[in-house]
Amino acid sequence: MEKINQKYFMLINSFAHQNHLVDMLGLFLGEFMPYAFIAIEVCLYFFGSKKKESVLAFEAMLIGLGVNQIIGLFYFHNRPFMDHLGILLHKHAPDSSFPSDHTTFMLSIAFLFLFCKRTRNLSYILILLGFIGGFARVFEGVHYPFDIIGGIITGLIGAVTVFIFKTKLEPINNFIVKSIKGFKR
16 A cells, blocks of 8 residues: 555656746645635635534534544654655655645535535535645645545544534534624624
């Protein structure tokens, strides 16, 4: 499995340092795509009528990243540059690469939106952007492809978990929505 992981990493990462504009685009997508997801959530919450969906998506993201932290307690996987593979487009801490936190962050939000009728159309765009942002992390040399697949799975786990328990979370979420309304005044 590791040979396959390395093979596909080298294939995707081989496009790095071929074109300065492509490198800049890859870095932008890999590093800043999660901020677009934050901006979308903030806009949906404060300027749209989708407060509950935004809170659920935030909770899904927290669960997904929590699952990543638990995995990190039991499993360490080198980043490609730690294995002296490929081209690294920027410095990164030599911590565990599996699963990708960036991918988990984005796709837990996107998948939760997929499960909600009122945000389903938006979710299709976000899922695509999440995949692009995740694989940009491979391009920039900080993740292996299986790290991205792991992030997709933990993002899905976060979204499914929150969606299953959304009725039980409703009193907490209503309190959050009311508290933030009161805070805005």
